[in-house]
Amino acid sequence: xxxxxxxxxxxxxxxxxxxxxxxxxxxxxxxxxxxxxxxxxxxxxxxxxxxxxxxxxxxxxxxxxxxxxxxxxxxxxxxxxxxxxxxxxxxxxxxxxxxxxxxxxxxxxxxxxxxxxxxxxxxxxxxxxxxxxxxxxxxxxxxxxxxxxxxxxxxxxxxxxxxxxxxxxxxxxxxxxxxxxxxxxxxxxxxxxxxxxxxxxxxxxxxxxxxxxxx
Ligand code: ADP
Ligand code: MG
Numbered sequence: 001x002x003x004x005x006x007x008x009x010x011x012x013x014x015x016x017x018x019x020x021x022x023x024x025x026x027x028x029x030x031x032x033x034x035x036x037x038x039x040x041x042x043x044x045x046x047x048x049x050x051x052x053x054x055x056x057x058x059x060x061x062x063x064x065x066x067x068x069x070x071x072x073x074x075x076x077x078x079x080x081x082x083x084x085x086x087x088x089x090x091x092x093x094x095x096x097x098x099x100x101x102x103x104x105x106x107x108x109x110x111x112x113x114x115x116x117x118x119x120x121x122x123x124x125x126x127x128x129x130x131x132x133x134x135x136x137x138x139x140x141x142x143x144x145x146x147x148x149x150x151x152x153x154x155x156x157x158x159x160x161x162x163x164x165x166x167x168x169x170x171x172x173x174x175x176x177x178x179x180x181x182x183x184x185x186x187x188x189x190x191x192x193x194x195x196x197x198x199x200x201x202x203x204x205x206x207x208x209x210x211x212x213x214x215x
Pocket of ligand 1: 152
């Protein structure tokens, strides 16, 4: 009886996640390109000005797809500054990160995403200082709703990868009060949007004097 109720609860959560996903996906798809570009620029500037980015040596990025927040200015900066920059490559149910030294080392892969060419790039085994995480929606506690495949949840489930600062990247409208998350959902340490970088209370990330915000 107890188990049945639990299973029913899980099924309801899956349904809820699907409904919320399609709502925010549609909302983002309706954004004019000009706005995507403008907000992505603002978000990139916030990152570039931050202490946590400037002090990072190894950074995990994602290559923007469609209307996702584009951190291309940050990616270019990282490559110019000789930071180590790595990108995800999807292999079946898993995701691995490969280090690139030039954008030319990316090529179109799974789901039309630009992925590192594994013939010429190196697999990164160590944990990053910062990992930028795309998402469909985030909540104030760092909860994240992804695309529904759990790639980031699985990647960061390993205990030895928990030290990384996970920075959820979103437009402000994608950040909600509370999402109904599940046990395996990894929490973000920072929420990035055009309104600033909000620290989620979990780790000792350096703050500026104004409190919660870096900007
Ligand atoms: P997303 O995070 O992309 O929104 P979900 O959180 O709904 O997706 O997870 C999608 C699937 O991935 C779930 O069915 C879940 O069972 C699986 N999953 C997530 N994390 C893990 C993990 N650490 N190990 C194994 N499977 C996982
Ligand atoms: Mg998840």
